[in-house]
């Protein structure tokens with residue numbers, strides 16, 4: 001089985017702070033990490049490989065420094081790593097990102113593609129299903145359990161809004177995974193050594209045989225018009241008195257606001 | 261690239277470098293340069309005291325407008341689960357009506373699966389037309405048939421705007437439709453508006469785990485597609501006598517390469533966990549001290565007809581399953597009433613619940629950040645506050 005994992009290097013948004021006065025993001029000291037959901041995707045790929053044999057490739061599209069996340073993936077046990085990089089990919093929205101990623105996957109081939117549920121910066125959860133559409137293969141989103149992976153199909157449990165479904169997909173297929181799926185392993189010493197010397201294969205639009213107007217900013221139908229920080233909440237009320245008085249006041253307020 | 265530095269204004273102070281989440285700005289020869297890794301997030305724009313960072317305007321003249329003019333009308337994908345239309349569909353029809361009015365166009369719904377009578381209901385909720393397919397292939401949700409048939413209908417009828425719920429279903433298959441039609445899709449919108457001079461749809465959504473809001477346009481392609489969070493739009497008026505047209509669509513040649521073998525309803529596990537559609541959420545955190553704490557919250561939830569949520573801390577402790585988790589790595593919710601019990605309010609939790617209408621925080625620690633997000637705060641011990649609140653609510657109910 002050949003498995004491709006799509007990983008994105010992201011700023012650790014949990015560490016991002018907002019300067020309320022200027023309304024800007026404070027980036028200083030915020031580390032770049034592998035998108036947390038993608039670490040679960042890597043773990044899933046490695047454990048399938050342990051069962052069925054095969055190879056695991058990690059793929060990312062990003063600036064040259066995204067190489068660091070590919071090396072981290074190798075330290076965990078990933079066999080091959082591909083970095084899609086170049087000026088032509090800058091400013092990509094999800095469609096252009098999916099176009100580039102599906103371009104690499106077509107080149108390197110894969111029976112199963114695993115993505116994170118969503119990236120913690122863009123937060124759209126769109127790239128995975130879009131890659132599947134570009135490749136014309138089935139996909140299953142929000143996978144929380146891999147029940148059975150075989151040569152021709154995969155059986156998984158996916159989260160839905162009101163429970164979950166057991167779903168079978170024929171291979172090749174793409175799945176996007178949630179945190180509940182597994183606990184990512186830590187790198188081994190040998191893995192860390194491998195990561196240092198491993199070759200990261202870099203690819204630009206030319207290698208992927210993609211016209212430059214379908215990737216990056218040019219290939220992106222969506223455009224960010226403006227960014228702003230959500231304003232502080234209004235309507236805060238202080239409750240006064242003893243605990244009992246406060247609770248009485250609260251119940252009255254909730255009745256007034258038609259919350260009860 | 262649409263962000264440029266005015267070299268005559270830039271002082272090389274580096275303020276923009278510290279706000280850029282992507283390390284995309286460098287100082288060269290004493291002035292800033294925005295490099296190729298710019299993600300256009302525009303975080304830098306307001307950081308510049310000199311006003312040296314500019315947006316270079318998109319050249320709208322180069323957009324083939326004739327093509328865009330062929331697209332008109334607003335469509336709502338009405339999601340059904342187990343044959344029941346999800347409430348978000350009625351909310352989208354309410355919002356879709358406003359957008360359609362602003363564009364002087366019609367409003368259509370699309371319903372795959374469920375009964376023909378449900379299509380009739382969508383008309384009463386505001387649709388002028390409903391494209392309906394009752395084929396068995398839509399009984400359980402699979403991505404490809406929904407994507408295939410919706411794409412076909414869109415290509416045929418050319419709506420200008422297509423909306424769906426930002427639910428497990430909408431967020432999963434709508435990207436396939438966007439990719440097939442090579443058009444833009446904006447995820448998880450919390451507000452929609454028509455831009456006065458261009459008629460484009462301004463789609464506003466949270467990003468960076470809710471730390472910022474972004475307004476997104478898709479000016480070059482049609483349809484403009486968006487998923488919209490449940491509970492943020494208001495359902496329109498239900499008019500029992502409203503008339504409209506149901507157009508039957510067939511699913512000939514539609515295939516699915518995935519198969520649902522079994523559905524596990526959350527009800528089977530004994531709790532309602534549809535947090536996204538809950539009106540009232542009672543959430544517990546580390547302050548509950550253990551599994552038993554959730555028993556106490558259950559009592560409150562039953563009284564208020566609420567659903568149980570949790571912070572990541574409580575989930576990580578194993579006190580309650582992950583499906584209850586609210587926050588950046590769990591669900592984003594916006595109920596009418598959110599009661600946070602023993603939750604400190606880390607930013608990752610706040611981003612998942614701060615758009616709730618009314619937030620009540622109960623916490624021992626008066627400094628807990630949850631109080632900054634709360635509409636009402638009570639500083640006190642949960643074991644005192646909650647039983648007292650339960651008692652007062654019971655008394656009120658009894659008195660009615």
Ligand SMILES: Cc1cc2nc3c(=O)[nH]c(=O)nc-3n(C[C@H](O)[C@H](O)[C@H](O)COP(=O)(O)OP(=O)(O)OC[C@H]3O[C@@H](n4cnc5c(N)ncnc54)[C@H](O)[C@@H]3O)c2cc1C
Nearest residue numbers: 006061092093094115116118119122124125126127446447
């Ligand atoms: C504020 C803001 C708002 C945005 N809103 C939108 C929007 O509404 N619609 C839109 O189309 N674009 C939007 N974008 C652009 C979008 O964030 C980027 O295109 C990004 O490259 C991919 O989207 P994502 O981060 O949402 O990834 P998601 O779709 O959330 O990522 C899902 C999974 O896809 C894989 N993946 C994603 N990106 C990569 C990558 N570069 N390399 C390898 N694997 C990857 C990972 O497995 C990841 O877990 C926005 C950008 C910003 C800055």
